[in-house]
């Protein structure tokens with residue numbers, strides 16, 4: 001008799017990889033950001049530093065929200081191979097894990113949201129303010145040190161069949177490296193100096209990874225505890241409307257849990273959602289299609305009065 005397929009896998013080897021990833025991509029960007037501030041003594045923060053920080057943040061952030069999240073995890077629209085590869089590569093540059101792992105973890109988050117099995121719930125760490133603080137630290141950051149690894153065969157069979165995406169996912173470490181190389185080279189070329197190259201690496205590379213990570217993690221931590229709850233959903237997800245622009249639309253998190261199939265997280269035109277604006281722009285260019293926006297009736301039916 002064959003055993004049923006396991007939903008998670010756990011081994012010393014996997015936990016070693018998780019620990020290495022945590023140190024390289026979660027701890028090192030903190031040190032890199034401190035170094036960026038220290039480097040201000042050598043080179044002040046100017047237009048080039050700002051452009052590299054903001055530009056790299058925007059393209060890799062769109063890679064995460066439009067690519068990793070809305071396209072690959074939830075299949076909220078369809079796109080051709082060029083857009084698929086571009087979004088997967090840009091998302092990989094964010095240093096938040098290979099696309100297959102990210103998708104499997106996030107699908108498990110939706111399956112078990114705020115219940116045992118959720119990889120990062122802030123609501124399962126005990127009562128009182130101590131439990132709340134422990135939960136926030138766990139869900140924001142600390143869970144990544146060591147966690148159950150969701151079985152990608154179970155959680156992402158559709159992605160495993162996509163050979164192009166599997167190949168992009170396998171080259172993950174190279175893409176993160178490319179995400180550090182691009183701002184370094186641009187910083188050097190734009191200023192014609194070595195200090196410009198170092199500033200490009202520090203601001204467009206490490207500080208940008210740090211900034212985007214904490215924005216994405218704040219969705220997992222704070223927006224499962226505080227904020228508004230306009231729609232009925234079984235977990236404790238919340239909206240944080242004032243953060244809509246800086247999170248590229250991700251902060252409509254209660255909307256998203258209520259309608260995970262929707263490419264739009266804002267749901268209405270008056271709620272800013274830059275990730276959705278990109279999807280609409282891609283559709284206008286014929287590069288995205290089959291947007292699965294929920295009907296007005298379905299949205300109204302889930303609305304809490």
Ligand SMILES: [Zn+2]
Nearest residue numbers: 106110256260
């Ligand atoms: Zn989601």
Ligand SMILES: [Zn+2]
Nearest residue numbers: 109220237253
């Ligand atoms: Zn969530």
